[in-house]
C-alpha cells in the first residue's frame with residue numbers, strides 16, 4: 247500500500263474520502279446512561295467538536311460545541327425543555343441546531359426572521375439497545391440497524407467505553423484477523439500468567455467471505471473439523487467499523503484521525519433459573535487503557551490486549567512498511583472493499599452495509615455461532631461446567647476495570663474474574679514456605695523491585711501469602727453503578743489463597759478497613775489483608791485472629807471522609823505497584839510484591855537461597871565456627887545469587 251492509499255483509508259474528517267463513507271452510517275457515540283448524572287457531554291467525532299445532551303423533555307441532541315453567538319463552549323451550557331442554552335448570554339438551540347432564543351435581542355429587537363436563520367450544526371441522535379447513535383451524513387439518514395442481539399432476552403447488557411489513542415482503521419482491521427486470537431489472547435495470556443505453556447491449538451486453516459453486512463472469517467484450530475461452528479458460521483467483521491462475536495459488538499468509532507472511541511455492547515446470557523429476567527437499565531462504564539502507576543498499557547483483559555496491538559502499530563499505522571502474509575487475506579479484502587465504498591460514495595451511491603428499507607430492518611440476523619445458547623440459555627450447572635460460558639458466569643474477561651454492576655443471581659456479571667488456576671494455587675503454596683527476607687533477596691538478585699517496609703502486622707499469626715485482589719480508597723466519587731459499601735466487592739471477589747491489598751494514602755485520616763469487613767473476609771476464607779493506610783477496629787481483628795498488616799492505626803471511620811475509588815485496579819504499597827493477580831507475601835520482616843509474570847523465576851531463586859541458608863544453619867549447629875560459615879558461605883551465597 248502506498249502513502250496516498252493509507253491516507254485515503256485513514257482520514258476521517260468531513261470531505262475526506264473515507265470520512266464521507268463513514269458519515270453514511272449511524273455510529274454509536276455513548277451509553278445512554280452516561281447522561282444520567284450530567285445531561286451534557288462534550289464529544290469529538292470524526293474530527294468535529296460536538297456536544298451531546300439530553301434535554302428536560304428527555305430528547306437527545308448532538309450539536310456543534312461552539313455557540314453561534316461568540317463561540318462560547320456549549321458543553322458548559324444547560325439544557326432546557328427543548329434543546330440546550332449557552333451559559334454566556336443565554337442563546338438557545340434546538341436539536342437541529344436552530345437558534346430558538348436570544349434573550350436580549352428577543353426583548354429589544356424581536357427580529358424573528360433573523361433569529362430563524364441563525365443555526366449551528368445539529369445531527370440526529372437515536373437511542374437503541376442502551377446506546378446513543380448519531381448520524382453525521384447527508385439527509386435522508388438510512389435506517390439505524392436493528393441487529394437481532396439488541397432484542398435478546400434474559401441477559402445482562404453492559405456498555406464499556408475506552409479512548410484509544412490511535413487511528414480507527416488499525417482497530418477495525420483487528421476484526422478480520424483470526425490468527426491473533428491464538429497468540430495475543432491465548433498464548434500471550436498464558437505467558438502473562440507466569441506459565442510457559444502449554445500453547446493453545448494452532449490455526450490450521452482460515453477463510454474469508456463477504457456478506458451483506460460485512461466480512462466473515464472462518465477458522466480451523468487444532469483437531470477441530472469443518473463441522474465446527476467456527477468454520478460453518480465464523481465471526482463477523484461488521485461493516486464498516488465493528489467486530490461482532492455473537493454475544494458482543496465492539497465498535498471502533500473515529501474521534502479524529504489519531505483517536506478512536508472503543509464502544510463495546512456486551513450481552514451475558516443468564517442461567518435458565520433466573521428467567522424471566524428483565525434488566526432495569528443498561529450500565530455504561532469506562533475501561534482505562536493505561537496503568538497510571540507504570541505508564542504501560544493494561545494487558546490483563548481481552549479487549550485491552552487488542553488495544554496493545556492497535557496503539558503499538560503507531561498513531562496512524564504506516565502501511566507502506568508492512569509485510570503481509572497469507573493470514574492477512576481478510577485485511578486485504580477489507581481495504582479493497584473500502585476502496586469500492588469510496589468510489590460508490592463519490593458516484594453518489596450508498597456504500598456497503600447501508601440499510602434503507604425499514605421492512606428489512608427488523609431483528610436483522612447476523613452469523614452467530616452460539617445462537618441456540620444465547621436464545622435458549624442453559625441450566626446453571628451446565629453453564630458452570632462449560633469451558634467458555636463458565637468464564638462469563640464467574641467474571642468479566644473482556645475489559646479491564648469492570649464496574650460494580652451485575653444482575654441478581656449472577657455474581658460475576660460485571661466483575662473481573664477471580665478464579666485461581668491450579669498453577670496459581672501451587673505458587674501460593676510454595677510462597678507460604680519461604681520467608682519474606684529470602685524473597686526480598688531473590689528480588690534483589692534478579693534486579694526486581696517488590697520489597698515494601700513500614701507495614702507491620704497488626705493482627706493474626708504468622709506469614710500470609712496469596713494472589714492480590716486490590717482496592718483503592720480515598721476522597722472523591724465512587725465508581726458508577728449501584729452504591730456498595732467500601733470493601734464488599736473486594737471481599738466477594740476473594741477467597742482462600744487470596745490477599746486483599748488496599749491503598750489509602752490520600753493523607754485523609756480515615757480507616758480503609760474495619761471490624762465487619764474483617765469478619766466478612768474471614769468467613770470467606772481470605773488469607774489476609776495488607777493495607778497501605780490506616781486500619782480501624784484492630785482489637786476485633788486480633789479477636790478474630792485474622793491477619794492484617796497496615797501502615798497505621800486509627801479510630802476514625804471512612805464514612806463521609808473517604809470512599810472506595812475502585813476494585814481490581816493497580817494500587818501502590820510503598821513505592822511498589824500491585825496489579826490484581828500479582829503475588830503478595832507478608833511477615834513480621836516486611837511485605838513483598840511479586841509480579842505474576844515473574845513468579846516462577848522469583849520462586850526458584852528464593853527457594854535456592856532458602857536451601858543455602860538452611861545448609862549454613864546446619865553447619866553452625868554442627869560446630870563450624872560462625873566466622874567460617876559467614877565469611878565463606880555467606881559471601882559465596884551472595885555470589886551465587888548474582
Ligand code: FES
Nearest residue numbers: 313315316332335
Ligand atoms: S456566546 Fe453563547 S450566548 Fe453569547
Ligand SMILES: [Fe+2]
Nearest residue numbers: 426431548552
Ligand atoms: Fe482480539
